[in-house]
Amino acid sequence: MSGFIHRQSAHCESGVMASLLTHHGLPMSEPMAFGLSAALSFALIPFVKLSGLPLIAYRMPPRAIIKGLQKSTGVRMQFQTFRDAQRGMDALDTVLDQGRVVGLQTSVFWLPYFPEGMRFHFNAHNLVVYGREGNDYLISDPVFESPVRCDRASLMKARFAKGALAAKGLMYMPEHVPASVDYAKQIPAAIRRNTRIMTKAPFPFIGIRGIRRMGQQLLKLERDPVQCEKYLPLYLGHIVRMQEEIGTGGAGFRFIYAAFLRESSKLLESAALKEAATAMTEAGDHWRLFALRASKMCKGREKMDAALLDGILNGCADREVLAWKILSGIK
Amino acid sequence: MELDAVPQDNSHTYGGHRKLVYATDACGEYVGVQSTGWEAETIATDSALDLLQQQQAEIWQRAQRGETSALEYYMVYRRMDVALLSQTSGIFQWRIRRHFKPSVYSRLPDRLLQRYSEALGLDVATLRLLVERP
Structure with missing residues (x-):
């Protein structure tokens, strides 16, 4: 076998990339992979609907981490998609038989090892295949505690599921991995990219402005009696799911990013980075507070109070502003 | 934290x-x-799951009463909507909606059911009949 070591991660894409790079001789933690790819974000996109609810994302779109890491570490990835599912599976077998490990993009729904309560039609899941045995593929799914197995038919269905963000069997592996990364140069560069996304996006629904806008939206929904009763609780549940359920490491990736800042502060011996890590942690804690109160209102255990939620969201925004302000001084 | x-x-x-x-x-x-x-996350996940379950039970009852076909039930059973089933099966949405009519659905040829069978991961024999309970 390939000697691949499974490591549990909070998020699938950063987990897969951190593991693949580590396997190929460039040890990297998950938060470092996440931070170096400048993957933190906030977006509330009202005109893209997921079963009737607006798209809310706390990170950059799928594949942004893979692409971001190519930019910052100099790793070169080889990508392959397939029109024909059988050929996609054959290609996977070929590389596995060469002893290589591969990253795959798949749907969550068709993976049999996922618990029932987590199986939704989400097509941008990532996992590593590190071998095969008989009809089973040996899989390191980064969000699981230990390696898992999946039969050929199910894996094929998961890889070739159609719909939004369809993977088309996407298979990727490193072609060239550098021996080291110039952290002193790449960490500040990645932070600058991320600062721009969060504070200087040209659209009002992205970054800090997006967070405040979400609060405004809750107030507006509460004023409409029909929306307040049916849609608002549903919407709150949706926000909390996007923030906590979808492998974010807690608080919509804020804790992962804070972990990256903290790790960077040690690497670069920077007090400012350490301070920014603390500020980001506080923002994360505030997001957790939001989830707690919103979920109670969603279930009717607490009276609906959009003003309170709006206040908490503004608190999240303020704390993030502080963190990005400190970070804008990083050279 | x-x-x-x-x-x-x-x-x-x-x-x-x-x-x-x-x-x-x-x-x-x-x-x-x-x-x-975490409780907050569980509440949110549960409310999404409850909604799916409600929808499933509702459609099962409608199918039982002959107001829709088993196809619509199996679609929501697989947590899909018409748009996704259409993309997955390659059958136009208006055609799928037409297949929700029990009278049309009961006369569908195996060839079409086969396509639904692949999309939904359920065999043709299952698709023909409604399950006994949702």
Whole structure:
């Protein structure tokens, strides 16, 4: 076998990339992979609907981490998609038989090892295949505690599921991995990219402005009696799911990013980075507070109070502003 | 979030698994910790699951009364909507909606059912009949 070591991660894409790079001789933690790819974000996109609810994302779109890491570490990835599912599976077998490990993009729904309560039609899941045995593929799914197995038919269905963000069997592996990364140069560069996304996006629904806008939206929904009763609780549940359920490491990736800042502060011996890590942690804690109160209102255990939620969201925004302000001084 | 604040609420939606979250230790260093679940997250997941279940039960009853076909039931059973089923099966949405009419559905040839069978991961024999209970 390939000697691949499974490591549990909070998020699938950063987990897969951190593991693949580590396997190929460039040890990297998950938060470092996440931070170096400048993957933190906030977006509330009202005109893209997921079963009737607006798209809310706390990170950059799928594949942004893979692409971001190519930019910052100099790793070169080889990508392959397939029109024909059988050929996609054959290609996977070929590389596995060469002893290589591969990253795959798949749907969550068709993976049999996922618990029932987590199986939704989400097509941008990532996992590593590190071998095969008989009809089973040996899989390191980064969000699981230990390696898992999946039969050929199910894996094929998961890889070739159609719909939004369809993977088309996407298979990727490193072609060239550098021996080291110039952290002193790449960490500040990645932070600058991320600062721009969060504070200087040209659209009002992205970054800090997006967070405040979400609060405004809750107030507006509460004023409409029909929306307040049916849609608002549903919407709150949706926000909390996007923030906590979808492998974010807690608080919509804020804790992962804070972990990256903290790790960077040690690497670069920077007090400012350490301070920014603390500020980001506080923002994360505030997001957790939001989830707690919103979920109670969603279930009717607490009276609906959009003003309170709006206040908490503004608190999240303020704390993030502080963190990005400190970070804008990083050279 | 500090280490001892990491919730361990044994969420049933995790199916016995544990997720990794990041939290700070006494020195403020970040470490990955496993969590068995958090109540706030469980509430949110449950409300989404409840909605699916409600929808499933409703459509099952309509199918039972002959107001829709078993196809619509199996579609929601697989947590899909018409748009997704259309993309997955390659059958136009208006055609799928037409197949929700029991009279049309009961006369569908195997060739078409085969396409639904592949899209939904259920065999043709299952698709023909409505399950006994939702």
